[in-house]
Amino acid sequence: MLPSLVHADTWTQRGIDVTLVDPQRHLYYSGMVPEYLGGVYDEADVRIDLAAQARANGASFVQEAAAAIDPDARVVETQAGDALPFDVLAINVGSANPAVPADAIPTKPIAHIRPLASRIEQTLAEATARLRLVVVGGGAAGTEVALNVTGRFAGADRLEDLELTIVEQADRLLPGFPAGLRTDATNRLRRRGATVSTGTTVTNVEGTDDAPAAVYTDTASPLAADAVLWATGTVGPPLLHDSPLPTNDRGFVRTTRSLQVRAHPRLFAAGDCASIEDLDLARVGVHAVKQGPTLRANLHHTLQALGAGAGVPSPTDLQTFRPYPLTPLILSTGTADGLWTAGSMWAAHPWLLRLKHGVDRRWMRPYAPDRWGTTSWREQFGAEAAIETGA
Ligand SMILES: Cc1cc2nc3c(=O)[nH]c(=O)nc-3n(C[C@H](O)[C@H](O)[C@H](O)COP(=O)(O)OP(=O)(O)OC[C@H]3O[C@@H](n4cnc5c(N)ncnc54)[C@H](O)[C@@H]3O)c2cc1C
Numbered sequence: 001m002l003p004s005l006v007h008a009d010t011w012t013q014r015g016i017d018v019t020l021v022d023p024q025r026h027l028y029y030s031g032m033v034p035e036y037l038g039g040v041y042d043e044a045d046v047r048i049d050l051a052a053q054a055r056a057n058g059a060s061f062v063q064e065a066a067a068a069i070d071p072d073a074r075v076v077e078t079q080a081g082d083a084l085p086f087d088v089l090a091i092n093v094g095s096a097n098p099a100v101p102a103d104a105i106p107t108k109p110i111a112h113i114r115p116l117a118s119r120i121e122q123t124l125a126e127a128t129a130r131l132r133l134v135v136v137g138g139g140a141a142g143t144e145v146a147l148n149v150t151g152r153f154a155g156a157d158r159l160e161d162l163e164l165t166i167v168e169q170a171d172r173l174l175p176g177f178p179a180g181l182r183t184d185a186t187n188r189l190r191r192r193g194a195t196v197s198t199g200t201t202v203t204n205v206e207g208t209d210d211a212p213a214a215v216y217t218d219t220a221s222p223l224a225a226d227a228v229l230w231a232t233g234t235v236g237p238p239l240l241h242d243s244p245l246p247t248n249d250r251g252f253v254r255t256t257r258s259l260q261v262r263a264h265p266r267l268f269a270a271g272d273c274a275s276i277e278d279l280d281l282a283r284v285g286v287h288a289v290k291q292g293p294t295l296r297a298n299l300h301h302t303l304q305a306l307g308a309g310a311g312v313p314s315p316t317d318l319q320t321f322r323p324y325p326l327t328p329l330i331l332s333t334g335t336a337d338g339l340w341t342a343g344s345m346w347a348a349h350p351w352l353l354r355l356k357h358g359v360d361r362r363w364m365r366p367y368a369p370d371r372w373g374t375t376s377w378r379e380q381f382g383a384e385a386a387i388e389t390g391a
Pocket residue numbers: 001021022023024026027030031032033034064065066067092093094095107108109110141142144145237239270271272273283284285286287288329330
């Protein structure tokens with residue numbers, strides 16, 4: 001989690017070695033990824049160079065996946081077999097999609113979605129090409145991607161070359177969201193020719209390299225697909241459920257409100273991978289980002305206490321994470337409108353999309369200054385690139 005890295009140089013100046021471990025050189029910012037697929041952003045707009053961030057903050061970057069955590073020996077073992085000893089560990093490995101078939105493109109970690117972007121670009125680059133896309137999972141991620149992809153084909157006047165099916169096992173898209181928002185998103189997709197297949201569960205995906213995949217469901221004959229996006233929600237990543245750390249029934253690591261892993265006070269966890277005490281938070285970036293400053297402050301306090309020989313601080317000496325009372329979200333729609341929701345409230349309006357763009361770009365500023373560093377609020381709100389309005 002990047003906020004914990006910012007100002008890591010204040011730690012390294014005190015002789016603390018800070019190491020960032022991630023198999024991906026670039027972190028793709030999920031808030032912008034649906035609009036990257038929708039053609040609003042370029043790839044370079046939506047990604048953060050982790051190696052450069054580490055360097056700028058005096059940290060080392062190890063481009064490997066952590067494969068095992070030994071909390072007693074205080075060692076992280078990487079997939080390549082390297083052992084990284086630690087005094088304090090922050091675990092921010094996000095979440096995984098459950099049971100991803102080999103022939104599907106997962107939404108987690110988000111960088112894995114890139115092949116879908118290439119597929120869309122190849123199709124649009126060839127006047128006679130067509131794309132059959134099946135999106136499995138009609139939650140916020142699957143629906144927002146489907147809205148943006150249909151919006152992009154509509155904007156390019158190529159809707160007839162897109163056959164998009166979104167499959168959701170609940171009786172409507174966006175389970176858990178306000179009824180009006182669910183209907184609004186469904187209608188937008190149907191108006192652009194997408195098939196919305198609710199009350200349907202995908203049972204298998206089979207494919208070969210040179211033929212379309214077959215997507216099997218429990219209600220209809222198999223769907224042929226050139227690309228299958230697997231957006232079926234989140235579970236804890238294998239690193240956690242194969243570890244000796246305490247996890248809940250979905251494989252997320254249990255922490256206190258101070259983000260310390262239960263029974264392992266030198267280990268912290270935050271973001272999607274953490275199950276925080278009594279909180280049942282949606283796995284969304286707004287909660288992850290809000291945990292960043294608490295994580296950073298508590299890492300700082302722990303490093304100081306250990307450095308002074310005072311031992312690990314007790315949770316009462318650390319900051320307590322306080323979540324937003326509601327989960328605010330703005331979904332882009334592939335049109336000029338944004339769809340805002342918090343709790344049972346929702347609204348659709350172009351200003352909401354502008355607000356989303358302002359917030360997203362502002363968030364990216366410190367991490368991708370070459371792309372967003374000089375963008376003022378005025379530019380963000382006032383001089384937006386025109387977004388083609390879909391049907
Ligand atoms: C399509 C889509 C759109 C979304 N849009 C929004 C939105 O608009 N607003 C919102 O609030 N939320 C949104 N979300 C949810 C959001 O992506 C997550 O809640 C957020 O990214 C969680 O942040 P994180 O730091 O916990 O994990 P992540 O951002 O997933 O980062 C985890 C990092 O850990 C790395 N990692 C994984 N395993 C290992 C390992 N074994 N060793 C080392 N590194 C590892 C990964 O490579 C990745 O860089 C969206 C999700 C999707 C899929």
